[in-house]
Amino acid sequence: MSEVPEFPSLSATREAFFRDGIVRLGRTVEESLLEQLRERSEAMMGGETPELGLFFQHDSDDGTYGSLPRGEGYVGPSQRYRKVEKLERDPLFRALITHPVHETIVRAFIDGPVHIYRTVLFNKAPGSSSPIPWHQDGGTFWGLSEEPFLQLWTALDDAPVEAGCVEAIAGSHARGLATPLGGVIPDDVQARANAASRAVCFPAKAGESLLIHNHVWHRSGANHTAMPRRAVTVCYMHARVKCLRKKRAPRVFPLVFPG
Ligand SMILES: O=C(O)CCC(=O)C(=O)O
Structure with missing residues (x-):
């Protein structure tokens, strides 16, 4: 833990987070854990962890978001899965x-027992990854009794601009959801908001983290480098937040920090 500097000011972080909807946390994770997580990601995509029952989505063949395979899940060993979920099982x-540094940060925002909604690996394979369009993480698509707001994103590899770093529109969370459904922001809404010209890039080094408000407009580009660009995002929420889905049994979320 000696490589991880003491976390600076939680009150300044809170203020910036609620003002901008996104904030740089600097280095939060030590290299020894990062190294193991990168190896583990490769093993997962290589098919070595079937016992975990992870969710996979492969990247598209033509590098566009519109033609991503849907509902296919794991399609065999490949380092081109764009998304792996249910990582909390590992x-x-x-x-x-x-991680104690992450717990300290989460505790500055959420009192009492903390669940996670999801933990996702966003993988951008060298040269052939699809961009992620402007979106918000919430709405009726997420099907929750309250909108979660806290996502902690950590780079496992360096994520410079040319590797498809996270981009966001500062302050855009303040207007709430662009559509009740949430998710990808429709083209006409993006155009009216002049989204493209307001994008701010958040390049990160391996081990650095961002806090991303679920409602801030964010996106990421393709990876044009020769190296993988992997990052993990965790959505934390108070344990009182419940799954509202009716068609199947409601989800029970993993408890990560007891009250
Ligand atoms: O890492 C990325 O490219 C996307 C991150 C993202 O959309 C998220 O954390 O919600």
């Missing part, structure tokens, strides 16, 4: 979720 990723 002890190493669980160590990232419950």
Whole structure:
């Protein structure tokens, strides 16, 4: 833990987060854990962890978001999965979720027992990854009794601009959801908001984290470098937030920090 500097000011972080909807936390994770997480990600995509029952989505063949395969899940060993979910089932990723530095940050925002809605690996394979369009993480698509707001994003590799770093529109969370459904922001709404010209890039080094408000407009580009660009995002929420879905049994969310 000696490589991770003492976290500066939680009150300044809170202020910036609620003002801008996104804030740089600097380095939060030590290299030894990052190294293991990168290896574990490769093993997962290589098909070595079937016992975990992870969710996979492969990247599209033509590098566009519109033609991503839907509902296919794991399609065989490949380092071109764009998304892997349910990572909390893995002890190493669980160590990232419950990392003491991350706990300190989460505790500055949420009192009492804390659940996670999801833990996702966003993988951009060298040269052939699809961009993620402007979106918000919430709405009826997420099906929750309250809108979660706190996502902690951590780079496992360097994520410079040319590798498709996170981009966001500062302050855009303040207007709430662009559509009740949430998710991808429709083209006409983006155009009216002049979104493209307001994008701010958040390049990050491996081990650095961002706090991303679920409602801030964010996106990321393709990876034009020769190296993988992997990052993990964890959505933390108070344990009182419940799954409202009716068609199947409501989800029970993993408890990560007891009250
Ligand atoms: O890492 C990325 O490219 C996307 C991150 C993102 O959309 C999220 O954390 O919600």
